Amino acid sequence: MSEQDKELIAAATDAISSRYRNDWQEVGAAMRTRDGRIVTGVNIDAYIGRIAVCAEAIAIGRAITETGDHGIETIVAVRHPKPDEPGDIAVVSPCGICRELIYDYDARARVIVPGNGAPMVTTVAELLPNKYRRGSE
Template structure:
């Protein structure tokens, strides 16, 4: 079981920033995930994922948000969240907080070992440290 922390007002604002970004830019088969990143300086950076017909070319929203923040000179990251927009044929029309994929977990951990990640655990939206989602990263035998 991972250690979780309750959300605060800034975390809810971050979820809303990711939600607003994907609501505004959603395009079927192009963009269906939005992410928002709060930097250590307090800046919020939001982005959408870029879908490609060849899956390995697709770039996740979290990676784009991290790249955008770094390109703007930000170096420290506090919290990140991703929100999925329903596809046009989904019955459930609600936006949902989603957990980062494995590659995004690696990227988040590489750039911010203490970063919080907002996700759903057992139906509850909470946050945890990236290390909880990627334990024992790059351990070497002693």
């Protein structure tokens, strides 16, 4: 993991640390665009789980809206523990829907995920083999 990767984890941690609300905002994400900018997001939970939006999707949407950059150099998500849970904010893997979204926006994206004792870097293609494609794409 590079210093830039650690910086991204810190940005995601800062995002959820400042916006954490138990059962509402528990996950923060940070992504570095292909032009080097860092964009963050936090999840948006809802009473009806199907309409909740993941932190990675919020970060990608913000990057497109605020910077115009659709490329994802690297992305990471972290989870804030609930008040009664032990532990610290930690890197989590993107859910299946987020893996699809990340791949759709940048098939070359690097993703920081939990490793054996420390976060590690992989690619979205490694996390999502046999990616769904429309028609003959």
